[in-house]
Amino acid sequence: xxxxxxxxxxxxxxxxxxxxxxxxxxxxxxxxxxxxxxxxxxxxxxxxxxxxxxxxxxxxxxxxxxxxxxxxxxxxxxxxxxxxxxxxxxxxxxxxxxxxxxxxxxxxxxxxxxxxxxxxxxxxxxxxxxxxxxxxxxxxxxxxxxxxxxxxxxxxxxxxxxxxxxxxxxxxxxxxxxxxxxxxxxxxxxxxxxxxxxxxxxxxxxxxxxxxxxxxxxxxxxxxxxxxxxxxxxxxxxxxxxxxxxxxxxxxxxxxxxxxxxxxxxxxxxxxxxxxxxxxxxxxxxxxxxxxxxxxxxxxxxxxxxxxxxxxxxxxxxxxxxxxxxxxxxxxxxxxxxxxxxxxxxxxxxxxxxxxxxxxxxxxxxxxxxxxxxxxxxxxxxxxxxxxxxxxxxxxxxxxxxxxxxxxxx
Amino acid sequence: xxxxxxxxxxxxxxxxxxxxxxxxxxxxxxxxxxxxxxxxxxxxxxxxxxxxxxxxxxxxxxxxxxxxxxxxxxxxxxxxxxxxxxxxxxxxxxxxxxxxxxxxxxxxxxxxxxxxxxxxxxxxxxxxxxxxxxxxxxxxxxxxxxxxxxxxxxxxxxxxxxxxxxxxxxxxxxxxxxxxxxxxxxxxxxxxxxxxxxxxxxxxxxxxxxxxxxxxxxxxxxxxxxxxxxxxxxxxxxxxxxxxxxxxxxxxxxxxxxxxxxxxxxxxxxxxxxxxxxx
Numbered sequence: 030x031x032x033x034x035x036x037x038x039x040x041x042x043x044x045x046x047x048x049x050x051x052x053x054x055x056x057x058x059x060x061x062x063x064x065x066x067x068x069x070x071x072x073x074x075x076x077x078x079x080x081x082x083x084x085x086x087x088x089x090x091x092x093x094x095x096x097x098x099x100x101x102x103x104x105x106x107x108x109x110x111x112x113x114x115x116x117x118x119x120x121x122x123x124x125x126x127x128x129x130x131x132x133x134x135x136x137x138x139x140x141x142x143x144x145x146x147x148x149x150x151x152x153x154x155x156x157x158x159x160x161x162x163x164x165x166x167x168x169x170x171x172x173x174x175x176x177x178x179x180x181x182x183x184x185x186x187x188x189x190x191x192x193x194x195x196x197x198x199x200x201x202x203x204x205x206x207x208x209x210x211x212x213x214x215x216x217x218x219x220x221x222x223x224x225x226x227x228x229x230x231x232x233x234x235x236x237x238x239x240x241x242x243x244x245x246x247x248x249x250x251x252x253x254x255x256x257x258x259x260x261x262x263x264x265x266x267x268x269x270x271x272x273x274x275x276x277x278x279x280x281x282x283x284x285x286x287x288x289x290x291x292x293x294x295x296x297x298x299x300x301x302x303x304x305x306x307x308x309x310x311x312x313x314x315x316x317x318x319x320x321x322x323x324x325x326x327x328x329x330x331x332x333x334x335x336x337x338x339x340x341x342x343x344x345x346x347x348x349x350x351x352x353x354x355x356x357x358x359x360x361x362x363x364x365x366x367x368x369x370x371x372x373x374x375x376x377x378x379x380x381x382x383x384x385x386x387x388x389x390x391x392x393x394x395x396x397x398x399x400x401x402x403x404x405x406x407x408x409x410x411x412x413x414x415x416x417x418x419x420x421x422x423x424x425x426x427x428x429x430x431x432x433x434x435x436x437x438x439x
Numbered sequence: 440x441x442x443x444x445x446x447x448x449x450x451x452x453x454x455x456x457x458x459x460x461x462x463x464x465x466x467x468x469x470x471x472x473x474x475x476x477x478x479x480x481x482x483x484x485x486x487x488x489x490x491x492x493x494x495x496x497x498x499x500x501x502x503x504x505x506x507x508x509x510x511x512x513x514x515x516x517x518x519x520x521x522x523x524x525x526x527x528x529x530x531x532x533x534x535x536x537x538x539x540x541x542x543x544x545x546x547x548x549x550x551x552x553x554x555x556x557x558x559x560x561x562x563x564x565x566x567x568x569x570x571x572x573x574x575x576x577x578x579x580x581x582x583x584x585x586x587x588x589x590x591x592x593x594x595x596x597x598x599x600x601x602x603x604x605x606x607x608x609x610x611x612x613x614x615x616x617x618x619x620x621x622x623x624x625x626x627x628x629x630x631x632x633x634x635x636x637x638x639x640x641x642x643x644x645x646x647x648x649x650x651x652x653x654x655x656x657x658x659x660x661x662x663x664x665x666x667x668x669x670x671x672x673x674x675x676x677x678x679x680x681x682x683x684x685x686x687x688x689x690x691x692x693x694x695x696x697x698x699x700x701x702x703x704x705x706x707x708x709x710x711x712x713x714x715x716x717x718x
């Protein structure tokens with residue numbers, strides 16, 4: 030039962046008691062309070078203070094790279110003729126933001142501003158709830174909630190770890206390959222590399238092939254291109270929800286994938302992204318340019334662990350279906366599942382067809398198994414890096430070295 | 440130097456004046472003076488003081504729930520149980536009446552204190568305590584006055600008769616007294632009614648404010664003072680129809696004068712409220 034109804038019933042009971050006890054003064058006292066309560070409720074409905082609020086909510090940014098502060102300003106203006114009680118609130122549970130002004134007495138024509146800064150440190154799309162204004166009567170007995178349709182989202186991108194060497198001084202630069210991010214292929218030839226399956230026949234250098242001692246086909250490296258495309262595959266299965274430091278394994282995987290993609294693209298390498306569990310859930314074909322980086326980062330910001338688990342057998346089938354012309358010959362697989370006993374044997378099969386580097390994310394619970402996988406696949410000549418929240422920078426450094434080696438090889 | 444309290448506290452203090460008139464008058468004070476030699480009167484005070492002390496130091500709260508109920512009931516009933524033995528032994532109810540008067544006095548004092556200073560008391564609590572204080576003060580005054588007339592110190596039966604309106608509907612022959620100071624009480628109540636209304640409304644605002652923000656300052660009550668005053672004025676104005684209807688009824692049905700007018704006005708107001716809420 031509503032508070033004001035309970036109170037009115039209580040007073041009615043007391044008044045009846047006084048009436049029946051033939052105590053006129055006490056009866057009038059009860060009646061007076063009861064009338065005041067009723068007038069308060071009638072005036073609240075009649076004056077409609079809840080129609081006179083103007084609420085504006087502003088965030089200074091809606092897309093950030095963590096950790097970053099976001100400033101929010103809540104501006105409230107009350108245009109009613111009489112004072113009104115109201116509280117204004119909204120929240121973002123995933124970021125731990127909770128704005129609640131508490132009940133404030135708003136005087137007619139006055140403007141109230143509330144500023145708050147909060148830290149966006151968790152990757153993902155964070156929903157900011159609608160702004161709710163709870164307007165109460167003068168005695169704070171009943172209220173009406175007005176919900177403004179201003180629900181919004183904050184996109185917190187994965188964290189990006191930049192490569193230590195700038196593109197201008199990188200191995201690519203030493204090779205004489207431009208780091209320009211311009212799209213497409215120029216006719217200007219910067220170098221020659223081994224032919225890779227999927228290379229466009231137009232860039233095959235027949236002359237270089239003829240001159241080479243083994244007469245193996247060669248491809249031209251043209252301006253604006255650095256070697257073959259690289260595709261980053263991220264395991265988004267259930268195992269990725271395991272805690273890893275303050276985060277979960279998928280947060281680390283997203284940070285790694287975002288960092289690698291960003292750095293590769295910045296260096297001019299076409300980079301793609303595949304999010305995989307039992308099948309490819311998201312496929313972003315390799316490309317370059319700012320809009321492509323944005324697309325990759327958004328996909329990585331949004332991704333959450335799925336209910337399925339990563340299947341190495343399914344991945345092997347799909348992996349072979351990714352054409353070299355579209356996805357390139359270099360793959361980075363960021364994996365979180367360790368309990369699949371087929372992993373070692375299937376990873377060996379993958380290596381035999383393409384250049385593959387595996388980053389296995391572990392935590393204290395599966396460290397032993399992760400090391401076991403690393404030892405086994407190492408014997409088959411596969412590079413497998415173990416990483417957790419504490420070693421992510423070292424992993425990035427190794428990946429930077431690997432990427433330069435890839436360019437040199439080509 | 441004590442800090443000045445809020446306006447509602449002073450208004451509450453003013454609105455208990457009619458009750459104070461019924462307690463602090465020569466008739467009642469003379470009766471109290473005559474009980475100063477009564478052991479039962481003092482033992483009632485003593486036992487309730489012990490109870491309050493134990494409660495204050497946290498002893499009562501330290502007991503388990505069941506033991507607490509038994510212990511509190513025992514301590515609170517004990518002052519009235521002891522004189523029962525004296526009635527059984529001697530047939531003289533004076534000790535029992537003394538203990539009962541002590542209860543009434545303590546009850547009135549506590550209720551008045553809660554009306555004026557009661558923190559954490561809402562509108563209903565304020566009015567309920569006011570009602571208790573008024574009823575008990577009326578009983579004390581009537582009982583003392585009747586005691587003087589009948590030659591007893593305090594007439595318990597006539598004290599109850601003063602508030603026995605309900606019983607008279609089912610045939611009880613009550614003998615309410617015409618109290619000499621009732622004229623002053625009625626004049627006092629003319630001011631006390633808006634006073635207690637203001638005080639109750641302000642207490643309701645403060646109670647909600649405390650619930651929302653326990654450590655916060657009392658800002659809302661002062662910000663909404665005008666609104667509360669407006670509501671009080673509105674309710675006072677609406678009491679005029681009650682007055683006129685009462686005048687009309689007095690001539691042909693005086694026993695319904697406390698029932699029909701308020702019920703009619705409340706009915707109209709609640710009906711209006713129903714239609715407003717429905718929209």
